[in-house]
Amino acid sequence: MIRKLVGYGDIAGEHSEELQKFYMAHFNLYLTYHRPCGYATLTVDARGKRRRRCPVEDYTTPYERVRRWPRRANTSSPGSLSNSWTPGPAR
Numbered sequence: 238m239i240r241k242l243v244g245y246g247d248i249a250g251e252h253s254e255e256l257q258k259f260y261m262a263h264f265n266l267y268l269t270y271h272r273p274c275g276y277a278t279l280t281v282d283a284r285g286k287r288r289r290r291c292p293v294e295d296y297t298t299p300y301e302r303v304r305r306w307p308r309r310a311n312t313s314s315p316g317s318l319s320n321s322w323t324p325g326p327a328r
Contacts, residue, residue: 271298272299273296278292
């Protein structure tokens with residue numbers, strides 16, 4: 238999707254700063270919160286071997302994963318997240 242937006246050719250050096258500003262303002266939020274990821278589930282077999290599997294139902298976006306976290310009792314502390322958390326504009 239990234240190359241689809243800017244094309245498949247070389248990007249000239251004089252355009253790199255503008256391209257970086259575009260990515261920081263618009264595209265990084267998409268990549269950070271809305272790209273599906275697989276989350277591993279650790280299982281231990283009878284011989285004690287640990288295996289990490291990514292079941293289909295565990296593929297979700299990081300944003301959806303954060304929203305599933307249980308609410309904390311004290312959400313007023315800086316850096317804490319709650320179920321009402323939504324990503325803000327890039328800074």
